[in-house]
Amino acid sequence: MAQAPKYRRVLLKISGEALMGALAYGLDLPTVERIAADVKDAVEAGTQVCLVVGGGNIFRGLAGAANGIDRASADYMGMLATVMNALAMQAILERMGLPTRVQSAIPMTTVCEPYIRRRAIRHMEKGRVVIFAAGTGNPFFTTDTAAALRAAEMNCDAMLKGTQVDGVYSADPKKVKDATRYDSLSYHEVLARDLQVMDASAISLSRENRIPIIVFSIHDRGALSAVLKGQGRSTIIEERG
Numbered sequence: 001m002a003q004a005p006k007y008r009r010v011l012l013k014i015s016g017e018a019l020m021g022a023l024a025y026g027l028d029l030p031t032v033e034r035i036a037a038d039v040k041d042a043v044e045a046g047t048q049v050c051l052v053v054g055g056g057n058i059f060r061g062l063a064g065a066a067n068g069i070d071r072a073s074a075d076y077m078g079m080l081a082t083v084m085n086a087l088a089m090q091a092i093l094e095r096m097g098l099p100t101r102v103q104s105a106i107p108m109t110t111v112c113e114p115y116i117r118r119r120a121i122r123h124m125e126k127g128r129v130v131i132f133a134a135g136t137g138n139p140f141f142t143t144d145t146a147a148a149l150r151a152a153e154m155n156c157d158a159m160l161k162g163t164q165v166d167g168v169y170s171a172d173p174k175k176v177k178d179a180t181r182y183d184s185l186s187y188h189e190v191l192a193r194d195l196q197v198m199d200a201s202a203i204s205l206s207r208e209n210r211i212p213i214i215v216f217s218i219h220d221r222g223a224l225s226a227v228l229k230g231q232g233r234s235t236i237i238e239e240r241g
Contacts, residue, residue: 004046005042005045005047005228006230007047008047008048009048009124009154010042010049010050010159010160011050011051011147011160012039012050012051012162012224013051013052013054013160013162014052014054015056015143015162016053016056016081018054018164018218019031019053019088020057023057027088029092033092035089035218036092036093038221038224038225039051039129040093041222041225042225043127043129048124049129050120050124050130050150050156051086051130052143052146052150053082053131054085055081055082055084056078056081057085058081059080072139072140073139076139079133079134079135079137080134082133082134082135083102083106083112086104086131087112087133090131099127099128100130100131101113101120101128101130102130102133103115103116103130103131104133105136105138106134112133115132117153117154121154121155130154132150142201144199144201144202145198145201147161147198148201148202148206148211151206151209152208157211158211158212158213159206159212159214161198161214162217162218162223163216163217163218164218165217166217166223166233166234167182168182168197168215168235181235183235184236184237186237186240187239190203197215197237207239210239212236212238213236213237214235214236214237216233220232
């Protein structure tokens with residue numbers, strides 16, 4: 001008998017860079033398909049799933065600001081990049097037979113729904129995957145903060161962050177060979193050690209709403225399903241004591 005998932009409803013945060021695969025920029029279709037297959041497995045196992053997808057594979061606001069575009073305009077450009085990624089993810093998921101809805105914090109009703117909290121919850125209750133695009137709809141806020149905000153609004157049991165590595169390390173393990181890997185951390189430890197898992201506002205928002213953050217490798221097929229069962233390699237960030 002298949003093991004029931006540990007979490008009833010989760011938000012999965014995927015960076016734009018995770019969708020590039022081995023490419024320098026843009027979307028790597030096999031990578032998007034593999035991530036979509038993991039999401040489908042999670043839904044079929046009984047977990048309600050919503051997603052926040054970044055836009056760093058197309059445009060990064062801070063980089064734009066450094067090149068002479070004012071920060072607010074650059075951030076809006078980044079938000080539009082997340083809409084492109086969300087539509088791509090929707091197309092792949094629906095090709096796999098999974099019903100989805102894209103909701104954008106910046107209204108663009110020709111291509112997707114506007115963000116409406118009660119409607120998003122209803123979609124998930126009906127077994128649809130909801131993909132949140134355009135961040136919070138405001139400049140100066142990252143997609144990490146948007147993910148923490150949506151996880152709280154959707155009453156999620158956990159926020160899962162799919163990254164390039166299998167958890168949280170004391171330093172970038174690709175650059176520092178003896179970096180320490182953590183199995184668990186408190187929100188305070190993440191902030192105090194400046195571990196760069198997510199920005200401080202996202203960590204604080206998750207702490208206030210007691211939403212655990214689970215960091216795992218998005219590149220390992222089946223890792224999402226394992227994490228949802230409380231298995232596999234990951235780092236969990238939650239309140240202690």
